[in-house]
Amino acid sequence: MTERPDLPALQRRLAEFAAARNWGPYHTPKNLVSALSVEASELLEIFQWLTPEESARVMADPETAHRVRDEVADVLAYLLQLCEVLGVDPLAALAAKIERNAHRFPAPGERPAPEGN
Amino acid sequence: MTERPDLPALQRRLAEFAAARNWGPYHTPKNLVSALSVEASELLEIFQWLTPEESARVMADPETAHRVRDEVADVLAYLLQLCEVLGVDPLAALAAKIERNAHRFPAPGERPAPEGN
């Protein structure tokens, strides 16, 4: 049974999971960001020898698709655990970044939004 | 004004953002996963020379705190854009992974849950 909770619920579940296993001393921001970076590379490893076209078809193979989903989950898990120990709200951080990027990269034919918005 | 939408809403906004700028040809899974890995390393760069204790205090400095939030947003943005082009649901992937890990790493004093669950 796999329900589909929202991001804050998953972040809390990961925090309880780590607390129940006494992983706190290992979960320094520095260690968690190293683990995040290692997991992102494990995702990259799946694609490293593929052409762009082959990379667009990875999900057609069930075994590779499972591996991709597994590594996506690992990246997200370490990102959420890092945010937990740093007190960063990842959704607010991303929403703020998207706002800034809308100013930095106006779409073609779009007037740049006024900076003060 | 920075509201705080949920993850699927941010994923859609990123997809529209890329579409409006014709970034589709660049957004192959291989390129997006490279960018994800590069952003994770930019986050690591902030911590690379810090002791574990210093790494726990990074958010006390407003400038570093801003940089951390910015890189967290970049990692999450590329992860969501990768999931978009691959058709992966990141919340479902993480929920499934947490279930598997609960079986693999039972908490101390906990009976392992039956495999069939």
Added chain:
Amino acid sequence: MTERPDLPALQRRLAEFAAARNWGPYHTPKNLVSALSVEASELLEIFQWLTPEESARVMADPETAHRVRDEVADVLAYLLQLCEVLGVDPLAALAAKIERNAHRFPAPGERPAPEGN
């Protein structure tokens, strides 16, 4: 003036450089391997949006060529400094690995060399 010394000479020069600046306390294996990984990603960043064909032509642009050489130097520098603090001989490690790979991946039309060699 840039002479072209061999690898062990460059490794010694880097060790003296760090010692003269009292960088020893920062140069734990963990920190150096983080820095190595960050520099490898800075090299990747140059290539992340390029097609395979474009990636084969990066050295044609003098500015990009300089950036590539600079990042190659950074990767090699941190690898040598890591080897220094760990007491690893990188040339011996690579020679041993090539021998092992010659057994694992016999060339087409080649008889696998006997394992005991």
Added chain:
Amino acid sequence: MTERPDLPALQRRLAEFAAARNWGPYHTPKNLVSALSVEASELLEIFQWLTPEESARVMADPETAHRVRDEVADVLAYLLQLCEVLGVDPLAALAAKIERNAHRFPAPGERPAPEGN
């Protein structure tokens, strides 16, 4: 039997190794730099949960020491193969970088060398 050749000899041997196995089409600069970055992360993985003190003792355990040497070899191998396809001389690049850094980071008690040198 593991002799200890110099870096250019190892670079040539790697090039012959790849040519004999027809790996040329896979060895685009973009793919090789991805592989380099992935191998650097595999080295980081060994250290990710260690304290600085534990990281300084990794070579005391024969099995971990072997793993470290193996990953160092992989990083160096992909760096040399990348240099091969790009026509970059890694030793010259590093020597030039050390010269530049001697200007940028004068040692304590050292007069900065004149820029024109």
